[in-house]
Amino acid sequence: MHIPDGYLGPATCAVMFAVMIPVWYFAFKRAGEKLGPKEVPMLAVLSAVSFLVMMFNWPVPDGTTAHMVGGTLIAIILGPWAAVIAVTVALVIQAFFFGDGGITALGANCFNMAFVLPFAGYYIYRALEGRMGKIASSAIAAYIAINIAAIFAAIEFGVQPYIAPGYCPYGLNLSIPAMSLAHLATAGPVAAVVTAAVVGYLEKSRPDLLELKKIAPGVTE
Amino acid sequence: MSKFADKTLVEIVNYIKDAVFSERYATFEGFLQRIDPKVKFVSFMILIVATIFAHSVYIILLFFSASLILAALSRIPLRFYIPRVLIFIPIFTGIVALPYIFNIFQPYEGTPLIVIHDFQRVIELPLLRPFSRIEITREGVFWASTFLARVTTAVSYAILLMLTTRWSDILNTLSALRFPKIFVLILGMAYRYIFLLLDTIVKMLFSRKSRAVGKESSVSSWRLNAGIIGALFLKSYDMSGNIYLAMLSRGFNGDFSHLHADSDPVMKDYLFLTMVIVFCISSLVVEVMA
Numbered sequence: 299m300h301i302p303d304g305y306l307g308p309a310t311c312a313v314m315f316a317v318m319i320p321v322w323y324f325a326f327k328r329a330g331e332k333l334g335p336k337e338v339p340m341l342a343v344l345s346a347v348s349f350l351v352m353m354f355n356w357p358v359p360d361g362t363t364a365h366m367v368g369g370t371l372i373a374i375i376l377g378p379w380a381a382v383i384a385v386t387v388a389l390v391i392q393a394f395f396f397g398d399g400g401i402t403a404l405g406a407n408c409f410n411m412a413f414v415l416p417f418a419g420y421y422i423y424r425a426l427e428g429r430m431g432k433i434a435s436s437a438i439a440a441y442i443a444i445n446i447a448a449i450f451a452a453i454e455f456g457v458q459p460y461i462a463p464g465y466c467p468y469g470l471n472l473s474i475p476a477m478s479l480a481h482l483a484t485a486g487p488v489a490a491v492v493t494a495a496v497v498g499y500l501e502k503s504r505p506d507l508l509e510l511k512k513i514a515p516g517v518t519e
Numbered sequence: 520m521s522k523f524a525d526k527t528l529v530e531i532v533n534y535i536k537d538a539v540f541s542e543r544y545a546t547f548e549g550f551l552q553r554i555d556p557k558v559k560f561v562s563f564m565i566l567i568v569a570t571i572f573a574h575s576v577y578i579i580l581l582f583f584s585a586s587l588i589l590a591a592l593s594r595i596p597l598r599f600y601i602p603r604v605l606i607f608i609p610i611f612t613g614i615v616a617l618p619y620i621f622n623i624f625q626p627y628e629g630t631p632l633i634v635i636h637d638f639q640r641v642i643e644l645p646l647l648r649p650f651s652r653i654e655i656t657r658e659g660v661f662w663a664s665t666f667l668a669r670v671t672t673a674v675s676y677a678i679l680l681m682l683t684t685r686w687s688d689i690l691n692t693l694s695a696l697r698f699p700k701i702f703v704l705i706l707g708m709a710y711r712y713i714f715l716l717l718d719t720i721v722k723m724l725f726s727r728k729s730r731a732v733g734k735e736s737s738v739s740s741w742r743l744n745a746g747i748i749g750a751l752f753l754k755s756y757d758m759s760g761n762i763y764l765a766m767l768s769r770g771f772n773g774d775f776s777h778l779h780a781d782s783d784p785v786m787k788d789y790l791f792l793t794m795v796i797v798f799c800i801s802s803l804v805v806e807v808m809a
Contacts, residue, residue: 302612303673304571304666311571326699338701339759339766342708346716347755349709353535383702387709394681397607397674401564402571459626464574467619467662469626471646492748499749507756 299451299477299485300352300363300392301407303400306455307462314454315405321413325382332513337376341384344372349388351492363398364480366489367411367447370419370440371496377512381416382408406454410447419443420514432501432508437494441486445478448485452477532717545685549593554791555784556688557695562795563680569799570672576661578806579668585798586675593683600682604675612670620659623647629656686710708762712755719754723747 306314333341348368372381386408392398399407419439426435456473458466468476500507545552551559566582573579590600618624622631624647631654643649681689686707693703727747 302615302670303567304669305615308568308572322699322702326701330699330701333701336760336763338704339708339762340756342705343712343716343755343759345705345709346712347752349713350716350720383705384709387702387706390706391710391713394677397604397670397677400571400670400673401567401677402673464662464665467626468624472624475646496749496752500752503749504753504756507753 299365299367299407299411299448299481300389300399301403301451301455302397303402305400305458305466306403306406307458307465308402309462310454310458311402311405313405314403314409318405318408318413321382321409322386325379325386328379328513329383332511333380337380340376341380342387344368344376344380344384345387345391348372348385349391352388352392364448364477364485366440366444366485366492367415368493369411369416369447370423370436370443370489371493373416373420374423374436374439374493374497375500375507375510377514378416378420379513379515381420382412385412385416406451410451410454414450415443415447418446433494433498436497437490440493441490444486444489445481448477448481449474532721535717536714542685544593544595544682545688547594547683549595549683551589551593551679551683553787555782555788556684557692558784558788558792559680559684560689560692560696562792563676565795565799566676567673569803570669570676572803573669573806574665575806575809576665576668578802579665579672581802583668583672583675586672586679590675590679590682593679595679595682600675600679603682604671604678608667608671608674612667616663616666620655620663622652622654622656622659623650625656625659627658629658631655632657632660715758716751716755719751720747723751 329341351366351368353365367385369381369385372384376384389399389404389407389412393401393404393407419442422442423435423439426438429435430438452473453470455466456468456470459469466473497508554562566585570579570582573582587597587600591597621635622629626648631652633655635653635655637652639651641649641651684692690703690707693706694700724747
């Protein structure tokens with residue numbers, strides 16, 4: 299799902315940064331209010347975990363790459379605003395050290411993977427948790443969230459042929475099926491299994507970690 | 520896990536360690552190493568953005584040559600630098616670009632270069648334009664090479680920046696440029712954790728391997744891998760608690776300061792920035808005029 303440099307036109311890059319700046323602002327503001335100094339190392343560890351799970355990615359013809367993000371898992375444990383920060387940090391390290399995901403496309407990549415994905419995952423998990431238990435709902439949340447994020451990515455580069463000739467040449471007719479197929483069939487199941495496995499493991503051995511204070515909208519105290 | 524997977528995993532881990540943690544070249548006495556990190560960071564962002572604006576393959580090649588010259592001036596051996604830039608390009612970008620050289624993925628009829636197969640009749644598939652031949656077109660090849668050149672150039676600048684700058688200087692730069700304090704702090708810590716977690720993963724995989732005899736079913740391997748990820752997570756969590764206590768006992772109060780004193784840019788740094796801006800603007804103006 300990492301969009302490389304030169305795949306999005308300059309205008310799209312600028313718009314995505316403009317969208318992400320308030321998101322980052324709120325995430326850091328909320329984190330500053332809610333996070334004790336004790337949670338700072340925790341967020342750093344989660345960024346590192348997210349970085350590592352994203353390293354295992356495979357390319358999608360007509361699309362970009364498929365991999366799990368870990369955003370849903372982080373959102374379930376610490377809340378979606380925390381996931382915004384953790385995944386953003388992981389994406390920044392990847393863009394600068396590996397050229398995986400462009401620097402100019404960082405706004406777009408963070409929008410898809412660090413904003414849309416954890417928020418979708420968090421609310422799906424919260425909606426299902428009461429009905430079907432933590433493990434099943436975390437699997438479903440991770441599966442749906444990664445697919446929503448992939449479709450957002452596909453729309454962002456799929457509109458390029460219409461608005462910015464010379465950048466991504468694949469129209470929406472190719473980008474959406476290519477990205478959806480890859481994420482429905484491969485990255486989605488991986489994300490579901492890994493997220494559910496970790497949630498299951500935590501429920502068994504450290505249930506307190508699933509009950510931590512969340513940094514989420516509307517959560518006070 | 521197969522032998523192949525074992526071997527690649529160790530290689531990947533070693534590669535990541537080398538890519539992320541090597542500060543070998545950042546301490547050389549080269550051209551870019553002597554430029555003030557803040558000015559260097561801003562200059563490279565300008566270069567990357569200018570690269571993205573370039574459409575002509577010649578201008579993109581000009582930008583790429585500039586990065587090679589800067590690398591050579593900074594005493595980075597090109598036989599190290601070029602493979603380091605190119606290693607991920609084919610995997611991340613090449614496969615994405617490749618389909619476009621074929622006419623069936625293009626929105627318009629192009630000039631055929633090589634006809635791969637002629638069906639002698641019109642074939643209609645969902646999502647694609649109706650086609651009767653599969654061919655490689657000139658427009659497709661042209662677009663794919665422009666795109667690859669542009670990505671390669673942008674990546675070459677990002678990697679050159681990281682190769683010639685110490686990590687602590689990058690963090691200093693980010694705080695000087697008013698990035699949120701908590702972001703810089705987490706970025707700095709995450710970078711260290713990645714190294715530690717990689718080591719832990721390799722140790723866990725090896726210790727499991729050394730206790731296993733014969734072939735294992737994929738179900739049991741999934742179950743074990745889930746356990747490994749879960750245990751890794753718990754370990755990291757406990758570690759983060761310990762690190763917090765360690766930081767606290769050394770006087771951490773939510774703020775952080777750096778070992779290296781912040782230096783101010785001097786004349787030659789501003790000269791470099793001016794040259795970068797002039798180079799970018801004139802290249803893009805030449806492109807528009809031509």
